Amino acid sequence: MKEEIKQKDIAKAYENYAKQFTPKPAYFLNTVKAFVVGGGICTIAFFLSRVMMKYGINEKDAGTYVTILLVITAQFFTGLGIFDKFATFAGAGVIVPITGFSNSMVAPALEYKKEGLVLGVGSKMFSIAGPVLVCGITSATIVGIIYWIIGLF
Numbered sequence: 001m002k003e004e005i006k007q008k009d010i011a012k013a014y015e016n017y018a019k020q021f022t023p024k025p026a027y028f029l030n031t032v033k034a035f036v037v038g039g040g041i042c043t044i045a046f047f048l049s050r051v052m053m054k055y056g057i058n059e060k061d062a063g064t065y066v067t068i069l070l071v072i073t074a075q076f077f078t079g080l081g082i083f084d085k086f087a088t089f090a091g092a093g094v095i096v097p098i099t100g101f102s103n104s105m106v107a108p109a110l111e112y113k114k115e116g117l118v119l120g121v122g123s124k125m126f127s128i129a130g131p132v133l134v135c136g137i138t139s140a141t142i143v144g145i146i147y148w149i150i151g152l153f
Helices: 002-021 027-054 059-080 082-090 098-111 117-124 129-152
Strands: none
Touching: 027 059, 027 082, 059 082, 059 098, 082 098
């Protein structure tokens, strides 16, 4: 019993000690930065889609082209090492749009490229994005089956 109390005291003392060195996050400022950057990315994407539509591309195709452009841009900036610096500043504002997903696929691939194309890049590319893809595909399949069943009635 005495030893148990002593361990709790040590754990509490360590927690207090660690709090002295842990920086306090600026929640409000981080929220504003994420909102402005994420909104900025979405505004640019919206502007690009409107420009494409002005030149005769239909709305659906313009949305597809802008999505592809965002993914390619995020991959390019990840390869140059710019995306991580920008993400450190912007926080969730840069990972909420599809750009964050693109970065999560390219970054591990770049990290393990020395191990070869198959065992390095190929196997590590989906290490972070894999669970997202599995959940997304599974959810879409289940919703599709439910929609199909409802359509039968």
